[in-house]
Amino acid sequence: MEQARTEPIRQTSKKALGINQKDAKVSLSYLTVAFVSLLIGGILGLLQGLERSGLLELPTGVNGTWHFITRCFFHYFYDWLSVCCSFAFFRGPVV
Amino acid sequence: MFNVRKLAWVGFAFMLTGTALVAVMIILNEASVLYTFYPPLAAHPFFYVGLVLLVLGIWACCFGVFINYSHWRKAHRGQPTPLLAFFAMGVFVLWFFASIGITIEVLTLIPWSMGLVETTNVMVGRTLFWWFGHSLVNIWYLVAASVWYVVVPKLIGGRHFNEKLIKLVVILLVILNIPGGFHHQIVDPGISLSIKYLHVFMSLAIAVPSLMTAFAMFAVFERAGRRLGGKGLLGWLKKLPWGDVRFLAPMIAMIAFIPGGAGGIVNTSNQLNQVIHNTLWVVGHFHVTVGMSVVMTFFGICYWLVPYLAKRRLTAKMNRLGVIQTIIWTVGMVLMAGSQHAAGLLGDPRRTSFTTYGDHSTALSWIPYEYVMGMGAVLLLIGVLIQVYAVFHMMFFAPKGETEFPVAEAEDGAAPAPMWTERWGLWIVLLLMVVAMAYVVPIMDFILNAPPGSPPIKTW
Amino acid sequence: MHRLEEIWITLSVGLLLVFMLIIGYQTFALGMGPPSHKETIDPQEVDETEPFDDPGVKETGDNEYEIVMTMQAFQFTPGDIEIPAGAEVTFTLATKDVTHGFQVAGTNINAMVMPGHVQKITHTFDEPGEFLILCNEYCGIGHQMMSTTITVT
Numbered sequence: 179m180e181q182a183r184t185e186p187i188r189q190t191s192k193k194a195l196g197i198n199q200k201d202a203k204v205s206l207s208y209l210t211v212a213f214v215s216l217l218i219g220g221i222l223g224l225l226q227g228l229e230r231s232g233l234l235e236l237p238t239g240v241n242g243t244w245h246f247i248t249r250c251f252f253h254y255f256y257d258w259l260s261v262c263c264s265f266a267f268f269r270g271p272v273v
Numbered sequence: 274m275f276n277v278r279k280l281a282w283v284g285f286a287f288m289l290t291g292t293a294l295v296a297v298m299i300i301l302n303e304a305s306v307l308y309t310f311y312p313p314l315a316a317h318p319f320f321y322v323g324l325v326l327l328v329l330g331i332w333a334c335c336f337g338v339f340i341n342y343s344h345w346r347k348a349h350r351g352q353p354t355p356l357l358a359f360f361a362m363g364v365f366v367l368w369f370f371a372s373i374g375i376t377i378e379v380l381t382l383i384p385w386s387m388g389l390v391e392t393t394n395v396m397v398g399r400t401l402f403w404w405f406g407h408s409l410v411n412i413w414y415l416v417a418a419s420v421w422y423v424v425v426p427k428l429i430g431g432r433h434f435n436e437k438l439i440k441l442v443v444i445l446l447v448i449l450n451i452p453g454g455f456h457h458q459i460v461d462p463g464i465s466l467s468i469k470y471l472h473v474f475m476s477l478a479i480a481v482p483s484l485m486t487a488f489a490m491f492a493v494f495e496r497a498g499r500r501l502g503g504k505g506l507l508g509w510l511k512k513l514p515w516g517d518v519r520f521l522a523p524m525i526a527m528i529a530f531i532p533g534g535a536g537g538i539v540n541t542s543n544q545l546n547q548v549i550h551n552t553l554w555v556v557g558h559f560h561v562t563v564g565m566s567v568v569m570t571f572f573g574i575c576y577w578l579v580p581y582l583a584k585r586r587l588t589a590k591m592n593r594l595g596v597i598q599t600i601i602w603t604v605g606m607v608l609m610a611g612s613q614h615a616a617g618l619l620g621d622p623r624r625t626s627f628t629t630y631g632d633h634s635t636a637l638s639w640i641p642y643e644y645v646m647g648m649g650a651v652l653l654l655i656g657v658l659i660q661v662y663a664v665f666h667m668m669f670f671a672p673k674g675e676t677e678f679p680v681a682e683a684e685d686g687a688a689p690a691p692m693w694t695e696r697w698g699l700w701i702v703l704l705l706m707v708v709a710m711a712y713v714v715p716i717m718d719f720i721l722n723a724p725p726g727s728p729p730i731k732t733w
Numbered sequence: 734m735h736r737l738e739e740i741w742i743t744l745s746v747g748l749l750l751v752f753m754l755i756i757g758y759q760t761f762a763l764g765m766g767p768p769s770h771k772e773t774i775d776p777q778e779v780d781e782t783e784p785f786d787d788p789g790v791k792e793t794g795d796n797e798y799e800i801v802m803t804m805q806a807f808q809f810t811p812g813d814i815e816i817p818a819g820a821e822v823t824f825t826l827a828t829k830d831v832t833h834g835f836q837v838a839g840t841n842i843n844a845m846v847m848p849g850h851v852q853k854i855t856h857t858f859d860e861p862g863e864f865l866i867l868c869n870e871y872c873g874i875g876h877q878m879m880s881t882t883i884t885v886t
């Protein structure tokens with residue numbers, strides 16, 4: 179039992195977290211999509227933030243679109259990064 | 274035989290296609306239905322198809338992890354799962370069961386938006402949406418919490434908290450989570466006060482594991498700080514590595530969760546919800562909880578996960594840039610969330626473009642707060658640009674080398690988590706029972722006492 | 734350590750229960766529950782259904798009023814309402830198209846108005862003034878213009 183407890187932990191502390199290069203590639207791909215989304219969402223978010231404050235006028239007729247597309251890209255960021263991390267966290271110690 | 278990596282790639286392909294399809298439909302102005310896409314606002318059918326692909330992608334990742342988990346358990350009989358993997362398992366279990374509600378909703382909306390079905394039941398759609406909608410934020414939060422519990426203690430030279438208690442928090446967050454979304458419907462018609470009261474209780478129950486998290490984290494910090502020689506009541510605070518972005522960013526994230534959680538309790542209680550429902554207060558709330566607690570943890574993760582995965586090193590220079598980014602982000606978020614909370618209390622609505630409602634004096638009084646919000650947005654974009662630069666720099670240009678994957682160890686002589694914590698079958702049954710308790714009565718009521726349905730409507 | 738954990742968890746759960754008692758007392762004993770009217774209507778026949786076939790301000794008692802109001806993209810019918818100070822007003826609301834939100838800024842009036850469901854919310858206007866009524870759920874391209882006023886004299 180004592181052995182059972184310490185084994186995976188010892189494994190993790192000795193840098194030998196088992197992410198191999200193929201798994202790392204999966205995680206990095208998810209992470210890339212996440213940060214591209216963050217960049218798009220951030221730029222759109224600034225436009226929306228300035229519009230909402232009355233400091234900038236955006237083309238009319240796209241009120242819902244502006245709000246939605248910003249939120250959407252932020253959500254992509256959270257979702258894709260969540261998968262990236264959870265996958266890495268799962269594969270790290272468990273492989 | 275499916276393996277987890279193949280399924281993760283399948284998920285990647287599905288999610289990317291779904292993401293692109295949804296984004297294109299919105300940009301074409303065929304789907305200006307907002308994130309909540311409440312029927313009878315009707316988007317182009319491809320928008321809903323994109324959402325289905327997105328969910329299928331997530332499910333592929335879920336199944337990959339479930340299969341991997343069962344293999345690992347078979348190969349390591351009698352061993353509790355390592356903590357980080359246990360968190361990841363919780364994330365994917367919650368993700369799978371939370372997305373069932375929205376999948377049913379979207380599948381009924383596809384034929385409706387195509388004109389094959391004339392009308393839809395809007396309250397059922399809305400309720401299924403919120404079965405999913407709030408758990409999604411909690412999924413991100415659970416990912417962040419896994420780092421707070423398991424990675425941050427290592428970064429400050431400490432040990433992680435009692436393993437049994439940590440796993441119990443994960444289990445509670447997974448089981449209790451889904452009904453938490455109901456507080457979005459507190460001012461809805463067609464739901465009795467007693468059902469709403471039950472839901473206030475079920476939502477507030479999630480505060481208990483969160484309060485346990487607060488206790489555990491501060492206990493870990495204090496112990497680590499004292500071990501490093503911190504004296505007096507708060508002397509240990511000074512011993513923490515504030516100059517290390519891998520610690521600083523998630524630490525501010527954790528502190529932000531205190532006002533964030535308090536605001537959440539406001540949002541979920543009957544009468545207070547009525548004061549702030551659909552005002553900018555709510556937007557301020559999720560800028561604190563998601564924009565700070567979740568996102569800053571994610572940013573902090575990047576400074577070790579990206580170099581680790583890319584086989585590169587975090588340089589002192591990059592660490593300094595990270596600290597600056599963290600400060601800019603914190604100031605931006607405080608300005609933005611602070612002004613939104615204040616404006617919301619004065620009645621400024623969310624989900625609208627700039628408006629003075631014909632120069633009504635009440636609406637004009639909101640404008641100063643909205644300016645502060647705009648200033649926050651400028652700082653936040655600067656923060657985004659630095660962060661995106663940092664991530665891609667660490668991925669492709671940082672010096673090559675080995676980076677540590679920081680995982681904290683247990684205290685010496687600490688007992689391992691008991692094996693009953695691994696009974697995911699039982700946790701899933703309990704989760705389904707909680708969902709049934711929350712949703713069977715209202716959804717059956719909406720179906721059995723349904724008004725004539727609504728046809729698809731496009732108002733943009 | 735163990736003892737402190739127990740105290741903390743007991744306090745957390747205790748706080749939750751006290752909180753529930755207060756909310757329950759306010760909701761069920763003081764009648765301060767959120768708007769939860771249960772009554773359905775055909776969303777495509779609102780104009781033909783009572784009482785929405787005749788929207789307007791109705792005096793129902795001594796300084797008590799019912800305001801029957803329909804909402805549609807992007808207007809409130811009737812608009813620019815006037816009522817005397819101290820009046821207890823019940824808004825009876827229905828939407829003719831999509832989901833709308835009914836909010837009177839500066840008061841606790843805040844309710845979702847869903848297609849197919851009649852919503853009711855009651856408020857006593859003690860202070861005179863011109864209050865802003867607005868739609869707080871995104872309803873389409875003119876959402877940000879969807880507003881009217883209620884003047885308390």
